Amino acid sequence: MDNDAVTERHWTFLTNHARVLVQIARDPGIRVRDIATRCLLTERAVQRIITDLEQAGYLSHERRGRTNHYSVIVTKQLRHPADAGPTVAELLATLLHSPADGRRGPASATPAPSEG
Template identity: 75%
Template sequence: MEQRPSAGSQWTFLTNHARVLVQIARDPGIRVRDIAARCLLSERGVQRIIVDLEEAGYLTHQRIGRANHYRVIAGKQLRHPADSGPRLAELLAVLLPGHPGASSRRCPG
């Protein structure tokens, strides 16, 4: 059974952007519908997050037939000045131990 944050919960450790990026890193061919279901977000919300990630240079996509195939830019530095040391690859290594092929298909958090 899925555990949702309690109604009184005001924050989480990971942002929705991080959750979406983790799902794409796990499966570059994942559908927006599946990301939304795993991250408990709307499809429209996931689409907006993907646009944000692409505009910031963390992600690209290529259309293959009717599906998108995503590519995470792992060498990109994290966005916030306080996080400026590590690169995206280091964050993903922590969030996806043993990647590729991480066994869990659910969003972290």
């Protein structure tokens, strides 16, 4: 088989929605411009993703002066049926885990209540 004829498939483990949510969880006062830079997206794409996340109940925001301050709704469950069960808090705890400093989870989010 000719190597030039084979097209390489590009894929990633995380969606852009997950990347944006992680950036907001790290810094609730982050600007859309900074999210776009960190996620390698356009500002318009980030704005659409934030709208999606807000409409689905995963995120809210309030205006503080000239900036938005975001709140991640960490008790919300993941939306895909194959992912049923885990909450946003559990997802973020995994994605934000930093082995170097031992910190886990979003800095601004309140952990989901434990069952049991």
